[in-house]
Amino acid sequence: MSNEHTFWFNEEHDYSGSSIGFRVTKKLHEEKTPFQTIAIYDTTDWGKLMTIDGCMMVSTRDNFFYHEMMSHPALYTHANPKNVVIIGGGDCGTLREVLRHKSVESAIQVEIDERVTRLAEQYFPELCESNHDPRAQLLFIDGIKWMAEAKPESLDVIIIDSTDPVGPAEGLFNAAFYATCLKALRPDGIIVQQSESPLAHLPLLTDIRNALTTAGFESLKTICFPQPCYPSGWWSGTMARKRGKLDAFREADVAAKPFATQYYNLDIHKAALAQPEFLKRAFGG
Amino acid sequence: MSNEHTFWFNEEHDYSGSSIGFRVTKKLHEEKTPFQTIAIYDTTDWGKLMTIDGCMMVSTRDNFFYHEMMSHPALYTHANPKNVVIIGGGDCGTLREVLRHKSVESAIQVEIDERVTRLAEQYFPELCESNHDPRAQLLFIDGIKWMAEAKPESLDVIIIDSTDPVGPAEGLFNAAFYATCLKALRPDGIIVQQSESPLAHLPLLTDIRNALTTAGFESLKTICFPQPCYPSGWWSGTMARKRGKLDAFREADVAAKPFATQYYNLDIHKAALAQPEFLKRAFGG
Numbered sequence: 001m002s003n004e005h006t007f008w009f010n011e012e013h014d015y016s017g018s019s020i021g022f023r024v025t026k027k028l029h030e031e032k033t034p035f036q037t038i039a040i041y042d043t044t045d046w047g048k049l050m051t052i053d054g055c056m057m058v059s060t061r062d063n064f065f066y067h068e069m070m071s072h073p074a075l076y077t078h079a080n081p082k083n084v085v086i087i088g089g090g091d092c093g094t095l096r097e098v099l100r101h102k103s104v105e106s107a108i109q110v111e112i113d114e115r116v117t118r119l120a121e122q123y124f125p126e127l128c129e130s131n132h133d134p135r136a137q138l139l140f141i142d143g144i145k146w147m148a149e150a151k152p153e154s155l156d157v158i159i160i161d162s163t164d165p166v167g168p169a170e171g172l173f174n175a176a177f178y179a180t181c182l183k184a185l186r187p188d189g190i191i192v193q194q195s196e197s198p199l200a201h202l203p204l205l206t207d208i209r210n211a212l213t214t215a216g217f218e219s220l221k222t223i224c225f226p227q228p229c230y231p232s233g234w235w236s237g238t239m240a241r242k243r244g245k246l247d248a249f250r251e252a253d254v255a256a257k258p259f260a261t262q263y264y265n266l267d268i269h270k271a272a273l274a275q276p277e278f279l280k281r282a283f284g285g
Numbered sequence: 286m287s288n289e290h291t292f293w294f295n296e297e298h299d300y301s302g303s304s305i306g307f308r309v310t311k312k313l314h315e316e317k318t319p320f321q322t323i324a325i326y327d328t329t330d331w332g333k334l335m336t337i338d339g340c341m342m343v344s345t346r347d348n349f350f351y352h353e354m355m356s357h358p359a360l361y362t363h364a365n366p367k368n369v370v371i372i373g374g375g376d377c378g379t380l381r382e383v384l385r386h387k388s389v390e391s392a393i394q395v396e397i398d399e400r401v402t403r404l405a406e407q408y409f410p411e412l413c414e415s416n417h418d419p420r421a422q423l424l425f426i427d428g429i430k431w432m433a434e435a436k437p438e439s440l441d442v443i444i445i446d447s448t449d450p451v452g453p454a455e456g457l458f459n460a461a462f463y464a465t466c467l468k469a470l471r472p473d474g475i476i477v478q479q480s481e482s483p484l485a486h487l488p489l490l491t492d493i494r495n496a497l498t499t500a501g502f503e504s505l506k507t508i509c510f511p512q513p514c515y516p517s518g519w520w521s522g523t524m525a526r527k528r529g530k531l532d533a534f535r536e537a538d539v540a541a542k543p544f545a546t547q548y549y550n551l552d553i554h555k556a557a558l559a560q561p562e563f564l565k566r567a568f569g570g
Contacts, residue, residue: 010295010304017330018513019295021304045302045485062484199347199513200330226511226519228303228484233518234511263561271556276548 009041009049011056013231016200020056020231022046028123035113036163040123046229048123050091052116052163056229058091060124064262066194067093067127069225070237072257072264073272074157074192075101077239077249081156082106085184087143087172089161090116093127095136098159100259107136110147114140144171150184158185160193165204173208178215178240185242191217195238198224200231202282205238209283212240221246222279223272225263247273294326294334296341298516301485305341305516307331313408320398321448325408331514333408335376337401337448341514343376345409349547351479352378352412354510355522357542357549358557359442359477360386362524362534366441367391370469372428372457374446375401378412380421383444385544392421395432399425429456435469443470445478450489458493463500463525472528476502480523483509483564485516490523491567497525506531507564508557510548532558 010021022043029040041049047060058066071094075081082105084098090111098107111117117138121128130136139146147158158181162169171177173193181191193212196204209220217240227235239246254266275283295306307328314325326334332345343351356379360366367390369383375396383392396402402423406413415421424431432443443466447454456462458478466476478497481489494505502525512520524531539551560568 008295008297008304010293010297010306012293012295012306012308017308017328019293019304019306019308020518021295021297021306023297023302023304043302199511224511226484226509226517228517228519232511232513233305234513260562262563265559265562265565267559268561271559274550274552274556276553277545277550278547280550 006044009051011051011054016197016231018200018231020229020233022049022056022059022229024049029119031115033113033115038115038119040119049229050119050123055164057163058093058124058127059229062228063091063093063127065225065227066235067097068261068264069223069272070094070159070161070192070194071097072261073223073237073249073269074159074190074239075104076254076269077246078156078190079188079250083155084108084157084159085110085155086159086161087147088163088169089159091120091124091127092117092131093124094159094161096127096130099130099133099135102258105135108139109136110139110141110143112140112142144177147177147180147184150180152183153186155184156186156189158189158191160191162194164196173211175211175214178212178217182216182242187243189242190246191240193238193240195222195236197230197232197234198222198236198276198279199234205236206282208238212238217241218243219245221273222275222283224276225272291329294336296336296339301482301516303485303516305514305518307334307341307344307514309334314404316400318398318400323400323404325404334514335404335408340449342448343378343409344514347513348376348378348412350510350512351520352382353546353549354508354557355379355444355446355477355479356382357546358508358522358534358554359444359475359524361539361554362531363441363475364473364535368440369393369442369444370395370440371444371446372432373448373454374444376405376409376412377402377416378409379444379446381412381415384415384418384420387543390420393424394421395424395426395428397425397427429462432462432465432469435465437468438471440469441471441474443474443476445476447479449481458496460496460499463497463502467501467527470527474527475531476525478523478525480507480521482515482517482519483507483521483561484519487567490521493523494568497523502526503528504530506558507560507568509561510557
């Protein structure tokens with residue numbers, strides 16, 4: 001409940017003209033890194049909250065939507081994902097979900113700002129519980145440079161788990177970067193890009209899709225899911241496949257998945273493939 | 286863009302500890318009715334905004350999610366909906382969607398506060414474009430009283446398009462009211478109740494489902510959809526059927542629907558029936 005010891009962290013989002021926020025009891029930490037300003041808050045109803053440059057990034061209570069939907073649909077679409085790379089993803093929540101898949105032999109997280117991960121280890125330890133899995137490797141370097149130097153046809157799934165297309169993540173949203181991802185993927189490889197709000201950021205989402213096509217990806221599929229702590233409360237990920245389609249996935253394996261989830265399941269995977277009318281029109285069919 | 290002529294309407298929601306808002310250029314109107322305080326704002330990105338007692342009710346840009354999902358899934362689940370009643374719904378957006386169905390012979394909107402409708406006619410004329418359809422009847426009386434006196438087995442679909450379960454709408458969320466709805470429905474009749482945020486209001490949603498079961502409805506189905514202007518940005522409607530199931534619907538009719546929508550279509554109807562893992566657990570299976 002609100003009282004004299006609480007205040008509101010309201011993120012007023014210029015691009016969309018909409019705001020979101022959580023009621024906060026305390027700012028636990030704030031620091032300026034070489035890349036951005038990171039803050040940690042304690043909230044009344046949403047657990048811990050991490051913000052970067054004033055934008056809500058992850059909360060204890062609602063991060064499961066994003067992390068599950070950025071990982072499981074792509075990993076269950078690929079026939080046998082062994083080598084996975086996460087660009088960004090410093091809170092380690094996507095890494096944790098990726099490592100739930102037994103087929104995965106290596107998962108490399110390439111986060112430019114080590115402080116994001118160190119603060120996640122301190123304030124979101126549950127997201128970091130797989131950081132010491134022997135299949136995990138955490139690198140704190142520039143993901144654009146890493147991808148440009150990656151061995152051709154060495155990866156099965158690339159997950160671009162980045163901040164918005166402004167600031168340090170800007171270079172992750174264009175055809176030149178996607179072309180390096182395409183080269184690093186095996187022929188049946190899949191990239192997943194967090195692609196903003198389907199309603200509030202539709203022009204950005206369309207730009208991302210066009211850039212992936214320009215880079216040479218053969219098929220595209222944007223999936224939508226709730227995400228209360230991001231602008232409009234509704235978010236998307238866009239999958240693109242080097243060669244082949246993205247509609248079919250390993251349904252029997254999803255139905256028998258050997259780990260618990262909070263949002264994702266067989267019906268939700270099918271549901272996420274449904275395209276609202278206005279998106280069908282925006283994407284041309 | 287933000288400038289000295291804009292300000293933020295931030296709705297800080299006590300129950301959920303979360304806030305939402307839109308950037309506003311001007312308050313166009315405010316009045317205190319016998320029931321509540323209604324205000325109208327102009328926004329930079331979301332068109333007009335109506336608030337009731339400080340809560341965002343409807344915006345020009347994003348009302349389509351709610352109005353389409355509160356009407357079409359139920360009307361396409363019923364084999365031949367002829368007689369429809371909307372309790373609340375004073376902005377007339379649900380009425381407009383209901384009247385898109387050719388089978389509907391009468392649609393009665395029972396809104397307690399006539400000023401909601403008069404202000405909608407002025408500021409949201411597109412939502413009111415079917416108010417003069419000869420099949421439409423607009424009553425400005427107490428919906429609880431109307432339903433208690435309704436002719437038994439005279440209705441096919443009842444849509445409870447109400448504000449939150451506090452204030453004038455409180456009496457619409459309990460088994461006693463639902464029992465009057467059950468009596469007024471024909472045996473294959475369906476009620477749809479707006480049932481709050483599946484994540485942020487899960488205890489309220491569970492209460493609604495339990496009350497519908499207590500009232501005697503045979504089957505239940507909660508559908509989820511985005512709604513940026515409501516707390517958490519993710520909302521639900523709960524359908525309940527007097528006798529029979531709610532999983533099957535008139536798929537061929539949806540695929541050939543003779544009217545345009547912005548969100549709803551065949552795939553979205555199927556998708557809305559998918560239950561996230563945490564809801565399956567909360568609902569017991």
